[in-house]
Amino acid sequence: MSDLIPTGIQLTYLVAASLFILGLKKLGSPATARNGNVMAAVGMLLAVVVTLLDQQVLNYQMILLGLAIGASIGAIAAYKVEMTQMPQMVGLLNGLGGSASALVAVAEFWRLLGASQSVPLDASISMLLDVLIGGVTFTGSAIAFAKLQGIMSGSPITFPLQQPFNALLLGSYLVGSAFLLIDPSNLPIFLGVVGVSLVLGVMFVIPIGGGDMPVVISLLNSFSGLAAAAAGFVVMNNMLIIAGALVGASGLILTEIMCKAMNRSLFSVLFSAFGTGGGAVAGGAAGAGATDKVVHSIDPEEGAMMLGYARSVVIVPGYGMAVAQAQHSVRELADQLEKLGVDVKYAIHPVAGRMPGHMNVLLAEANVPYEQLHDMDDINPQLEQTDVALVIGANDVVNPSARTDDKSPIYGMPILEVDKAKHTIVIKRGMSVGFAGVDNDLFYKDKTTMLFGSAKDMVAKLVSEVKQL
Amino acid sequence: MSDLIPTGIQLTYLVAASLFILGLKKLGSPATARNGNVMAAVGMLLAVVVTLLDQQVLNYQMILLGLAIGASIGAIAAYKVEMTQMPQMVGLLNGLGGSASALVAVAEFWRLLGASQSVPLDASISMLLDVLIGGVTFTGSAIAFAKLQGIMSGSPITFPLQQPFNALLLGSYLVGSAFLLIDPSNLPIFLGVVGVSLVLGVMFVIPIGGGDMPVVISLLNSFSGLAAAAAGFVVMNNMLIIAGALVGASGLILTEIMCKAMNRSLFSVLFSAFGTGGGAVAGGAAGAGATDKVVHSIDPEEGAMMLGYARSVVIVPGYGMAVAQAQHSVRELADQLEKLGVDVKYAIHPVAGRMPGHMNVLLAEANVPYEQLHDMDDINPQLEQTDVALVIGANDVVNPSARTDDKSPIYGMPILEVDKAKHTIVIKRGMSVGFAGVDNDLFYKDKTTMLFGSAKDMVAKLVSEVKQL
Amino acid sequence: MTEALIAALFVFALAAFVGFEVINKVPPTLHTPLMSGSNAISGISVLGAIVASGAKEWKISVILGLIAVILATINVVGGFLVTDRMLQMFKKKEIKA
Amino acid sequence: MTEALIAALFVFALAAFVGFEVINKVPPTLHTPLMSGSNAISGISVLGAIVASGAKEWKISVILGLIAVILATINVVGGFLVTDRMLQMFKKKEIKA
Ligand SMILES: NC(=O)c1ccc[n+]([C@@H]2O[C@H](COP(=O)([O-])OP(=O)(O)OC[C@H]3O[C@@H](n4cnc5c(N)ncnc54)[C@H](OP(=O)(O)O)[C@@H]3O)[C@@H](O)[C@H]2O)c1
């Protein structure tokens, strides 16, 4: 009989693990994603409830209080956060998870310190790994949050001797770990190792540019899975090990997929600031040759006439629309044009903006009907017959050199081929480059006209001009 | 130190299991399949070698002798078997694997009987499952082998009260198992349970038609994996459990994929003889309505003229070519036609013949250049511009009712659209139906001419006629 | 190595294989929700935190455990809810897909 | 249930998930080789047979074990070789793929 509860716990864990697996699988496809999330949440609930029955748990009130506090904070944060701040939010939550895993190791260390029983070698190794990965996840995610939230500058931070310094940090982590494996009860060294791990997380993320943060967060998410798995080895709990390994591995694959969608390699994302694989950054120099090229610029009135008398308009939103929060005005413009009988479609590039699905989220917020949103593969063949392509704050995703110039850092990335439309209007504030830092030939084409100004102002002006047509 | 060997064994098992997983994955894609097979074989070698180091193994000579005998028989069989007998061969090997798993359980039972120590409940359950699944795999595979090899008639065998009889068998297995769980040392009942399991395997396969044997073998392959996993629970060996579960699950998926390629459901494959889901068999009645339709028949001389003066010929081989072993003559015909300047291509339907890849294997044997073989998706758009489609012993895979008649049992199966070619010549012996048992409208079309006769004769006659052109 | 550790290693390796295989092609719109959902799963360390804070006496390890419980729970609850909110946005898409 | 049994159940379930996920789309030409390759893997019961026939004294269980060793080895060796022979046939295909 005494056997019954542990067996029940383990079998429930097995069910919960299966729910995680099925949930993750379903999260990967649009039709089942919401279901998948619910399944994973049910798995988590089962796992938590059943763990409370563990014989080591004697002190319910405090734990239940902790769970309640955590759940309330989590729920409030989830409902308060704005859709456009999702990447930061995920980064923040991820950091909390990583720190919790690290804390489990620290708590276990303290417990063993008090019990003064000898610590088996494999437990020490797991603990040290947990502290390292959890610590890096914690501070790394915090920096990523700060960069995305604008608390910190988004540009890569480098300083002289940065790489030797990093090597030194890593070295001291290893030396400290070796000491602890010999004498696991040395508190100062343990705290030193914890500190070094935290600093390593900071050093890992600061040299990476703000635009790459979604990738970094995805990678740190994979780390937080590994940290949970390491915590699982510390307290020898299968559930932690399975869930952690699942997230660790699937997170890695997702990171890879995200890099591919942006036509970057993970290596260049992580190390481009050091000039090793810096394709994307190096390309900025290309802008220099552009000085003698001519740009056609128009004013909103002319723009409104082109749009109002077109039969078909394709709107291409980009990062600039997100920054300017112009989605509502864009929606209004589309409504006005439709009233005039213009056929309006939106062309959504998969990596427009700064997070996957960025444009979908913004346009959904502005209640743009889903039928008007078109995928890249869908709309590209139609662009040739389009009268006007209206590019709002997008740059890289419409850069034709991705198709033609094999020396360009974005060469090979599939783009929205607005240069094939009969006319193209581009709204942006000036001639600055986009995320990839490369000049855009589109702006110098004869068929292209520029409408310089912030996206929100310009679109609002277009709306009022179109109303007067 | 004494710990070192068991740990080493387990870690090697982990490596071997990973090799199995990667090997299976690679086996699923043409470019890597051979590599994958080698990886899995290396994993197996590792696992076997390391198991010999197990402390329970004291008696090396006999085991090494056994391994040597088994390896020689296996190797000789593998090199002697003809390519066209592959499905039988796989079935036979599968049966051996299943019987080995069952024997492990029987041996363990005998050991425990001798040791007269009490048997834990879960060990008994695993043993009983192992005997059941392994036994069914063994005799089921043997019947499948006999049907494919022609030792037994391929047609479904049914007899009155078959289903009550099967229920009775299953019932006695369950009753016997219950007895054994209470008194695990009852030898006669144990042998009875073994016997019933073997009979169940026979009863499972005899009502299934010979053409469905590839699917049945794939399903039994999945069973043999489960049997190995059950044996793993009996001797508590992780390697058996992992490899068994892998094969059990992936085999199930593969069975499903194979059924889908033939546009059947697994249920109808297994139970159509009982008239429960018998779509494919029931359709045979459709032939009745065909009596008043007219067929155009020609002789080889006319056929040779049509072929020799065509610009393009597409050859569609089917089961009849395999039965008649006509592949070499077909190759010769193609060569002769090419000499006359005719453009010759082969159209390979994924489920032509009776095993996946059947046509590829036969044509490869006859040294048909790989560039001339075309997939269904590849060739279908070209058939409209083809002068003559030459159908050799194929029937279901060119049946247009799969496209048009939603009451046909093969409705929805993608077919080779030879009815779109300018002319179609069909070589077959008479007007019999093919595997699915449905009449074929193609034969009654005005553009279609029939060349009645066995494939080998007819093609040989065509060759000599073409030579005289 | 102890038997428990070896079993744990097997479990870890197999779960990692599952993780690698379970994600195939994911449309870009789902990248962020998938990341956030799996991030919520990584809050599983709440179990470790519960066990760590289960002792009856007040010790530093218990306090650390309780902090970990709170942080991990924020991660779990916030993560699943935020994911659901994001996926709600694509509801219309779901119907079409 | 014993701890070993529970660990074995976890291993079984995870390996089954891997098996389900590892096979995605397989072109029909590879169905037979894949079946035959995985069939060779199921000859893994040779390990169980080796352990069963390892005892020093001659007993029925040892004899049964030895028969199992022979049968399973035929399955393994024959299976892998036959698969390789089949795949060799598609060699030209490999180059193109
Ligand atoms: N979606 C993702 O998951 C993700 C994640 C990380 C990185 N990325 C990368 O981000 C890029 C996305 O391409 P994109 O075309 O959307 O953006 P982009 O190439 O970064 O270009 C944005 C353009 O918007 C303009 N802009 C900025 N603020 C504006 C405002 N207030 N009003 C009007 N225009 C404004 C800027 O030009 P001015 O300064 O001249 O106005 C800039 O050229 C790709 O390179 C992609 O690889 C994407």
Ligand SMILES: NC(=O)c1ccc[n+]([C@@H]2O[C@H](COP(=O)([O-])OP(=O)(O)OC[C@H]3O[C@@H](n4cnc5c(N)ncnc54)[C@H](OP(=O)(O)O)[C@@H]3O)[C@@H](O)[C@H]2O)c1
């Ligand atoms: N590939 C697989 O994995 C697999 C496995 C199981 C089942 N199947 C099923 O098998 C069928 C395959 O289609 P199929 O078109 O290849 O074959 P089929 O539909 O079975 O037709 C074969 C035809 O060949 C003729 N034939 C038989 N012996 C002949 C000979 N010696 N010379 C000339 N003709 C001969 C027969 O007609 P006569 O008697 O009038 O000559 C028969 O109509 C499909 O229904 C498929 O679903 C395939």
